[in-house]
Amino acid sequence: MGYIFATLCLAFFKHSASAAVSSYNVQELGAKADGTTDSTKFFLSAWSLACASNVSAQVYVPSGKYLISNAVVFSGRNCKRTMVMRIDGTIIAPADYNLIANDEIWIKFDNVNGLYISGGTVDAQAAPLWACKASGNSCPTGATSLGFYSSRNIVVSGIASINSQMFHMIVYKCNNTKLQGIKISAPVDSPNTDGIHVQLSTGVSILSSQIGTGDDCVSIGPGTTDTWIESVSCGPGHGISIGSLGWNLQEPGVQNLTVKTVTFRNTENGVRIKTWARSSTGFVNNVLFQHISMGNVKNPILIDQDYCPNQENCPDKVSGVKISNVIYQDIHGTSATPVALRLQCSKSFPCSGIRLQDVELTYNNQSATSSCANAAGEASGVMKPSSCL
Numbered sequence: 534m535g536y537i538f539a540t541l542c543l544a545f546f547k548h549s550a551s552a553a554v555s556s557y558n559v560q561e562l563g564a565k566a567d568g569t570t571d572s573t574k575f576f577l578s579a580w581s582l583a584c585a586s587n588v589s590a591q592v593y594v595p596s597g598k599y600l601i602s603n604a605v606v607f608s609g610r611n612c613k614r615t616m617v618m619r620i621d622g623t624i625i626a627p628a629d630y631n632l633i634a635n636d637e638i639w640i641k642f643d644n645v646n647g648l649y650i651s652g653g654t655v656d657a658q659a660a661p662l663w664a665c666k667a668s669g670n671s672c673p674t675g676a677t678s679l680g681f682y683s684s685r686n687i688v689v690s691g692i693a694s695i696n697s698q699m700f701h702m703i704v705y706k707c708n709n710t711k712l713q714g715i716k717i718s719a720p721v722d723s724p725n726t727d728g729i730h731v732q733l734s735t736g737v738s739i740l741s742s743q744i745g746t747g748d749d750c751v752s753i754g755p756g757t758t759d760t761w762i763e764s765v766s767c768g769p770g771h772g773i774s775i776g777s778l779g780w781n782l783q784e785p786g787v788q789n790l791t792v793k794t795v796t797f798r799n800t801e802n803g804v805r806i807k808t809w810a811r812s813s814t815g816f817v818n819n820v821l822f823q824h825i826s827m828g829n830v831k832n833p834i835l836i837d838q839d840y841c842p843n844q845e846n847c848p849d850k851v852s853g854v855k856i857s858n859v860i861y862q863d864i865h866g867t868s869a870t871p872v873a874l875r876l877q878c879s880k881s882f883p884c885s886g887i888r889l890q891d892v893e894l895t896y897n898n899q900s901a902t903s904s905c906a907n908a909a910g911e912a913s914g915v916m917k918p919s920s921c922l
């Protein structure tokens with residue numbers, strides 16, 4: 534389904550690029566490519582025109598730098614056809630971070646059915662906000678650069694996102710969404726600059742992408758099912774994380790996640806599942822981590838169900854999130870700490886159905902060690918460190 538959709542979009546895209554009949558060029562509508570004149574309204578008018586078109590239409594952003602000074606929402610609520618946005622230029626945020634930093638999302642796509650975005654760079658220029666946060670003064674939280682909300686049938690291809698205020702991208706309440714050839718970068722010490730966060734969504738894939746940030750590479754929040762992550766390189770940053778889960782008492786689970794052919798370089802974690810040590814109805818079921826390469830990773834394989842920084846609201850200090858059927862297959866490389874495999878599961882809801890197969894992780898040229906608590910399952914093939922299940 535996703536593949537067919539992408540193919541249709543591509544076919545359309547090739548056609549429209551040559552025909553250019555229903556292409557709305559933001560520059561022709563008035564946007565200035567000078568990086569200093571606010572182009573928000575011209576982007577919105579290009580979107581409205583394309584959206585009202587009876588034939589599938591394209592918003593075109595030519596090369597150059599376009600300032601989007603405000604939080605902007607591209608709503609698909611009344612769009613008649615698949616929307617296409619082709620970006621050759623760079624979209625930049627205002628030099629004064631306050632203009633967007635109290636909004637949740639800087640550039641948001643909402644309620645779109647059928648969206649194909651290709652190319653371009655989105656630069657939130659957030660260094661001054663990070664400096665404010667580092668100074669200990671009170672500063673706004675910051676906006677996530679790109680948000681896809683309550684949408685379906687989306688393909689985002691070849692876009693770069695740099696130096697976000699908060700997360701670079703969020704996929705929230707979406708179905709059938711493909712992100713491919715994405716490049717995300719922010720410095721290792723930039724706070725909360727997660728790469729891609731997925732939540733309450735079904736059928737999301739993240740393919741052939743490079744993500745280096747100051748926080749998680751990809752994070753998977755509650756209510757995420759049928760997710761596929763393949764051929765992604767992570768680092769620097771905090772690795773791929775399922776979680777944090779279990780903050781809320783009532784919470785939908787994470788199911789059917791595949792993470793395949795991923796490399797981690799100089800990251801805090803490799804593949805991590807992290808849950809608050811609180812009561813919750815949340816769960817994790819059916820996860821495959823396969824063909825994973827670790828280079829100098831502090832916690833290559835980690836389940837942490839004791840998460841409760843500052844003892845914040847964890848009265849009984851036990852996670853209610855039940856973790857089951859997690860497979861770690863062909864995980865190799867180097868750990869930056871002696872314990873390369875740590876499965877710290879819930880006392881009340883032990884992990885079950887954990888499978889370790891062909892794990893080879895070294896620390897300083899020696900076999901690393903492993904540590905398990907409340908984890909059941911089986912190990913097979915090469916096991917270095919030896920299994921603690």
Ligand SMILES: *[C@@H]1O[C@H](CO)[C@@H](O)[C@H](O)[C@H]1NC(C)=O
Pocket residue numbers: 585586587
């Ligand atoms: C789109 O189609 C509708 C119904 O067929 C028609 O009334 C309308 O004028 C068309 N709009 C444009 C911009 O062609």
Ligand SMILES: *[C@@H]1O[C@H](CO)[C@@H](O)[C@H](O)[C@H]1NC(C)=O
Pocket residue numbers: 683684685706707708735
């Ligand atoms: C996604 O699929 C679910 C389950 O079929 C449905 O309830 C939800 O409305 C869909 N969301 C969108 C944005 O299409």
Ligand SMILES: *[C@@H]1O[C@H](CO)[C@@H](O)[C@H](O)[C@H]1NC(C)=O
Pocket residue numbers: 758759788789819
């Ligand atoms: C997860 O995958 C299984 C097996 O393929 C399937 O039966 C089940 O419906 C899926 N669950 C969800 C929530 O997608």
Ligand SMILES: *[C@@H]1O[C@H](CO)[C@@H](O)[C@H](O)[C@H]1NC(C)=O
Pocket residue numbers: 897898
């Ligand atoms: C690891 O061992 C190899 C070969 O035995 C050696 O060449 C290399 O320098 C060693 N690396 C470290 C970090 O000790």
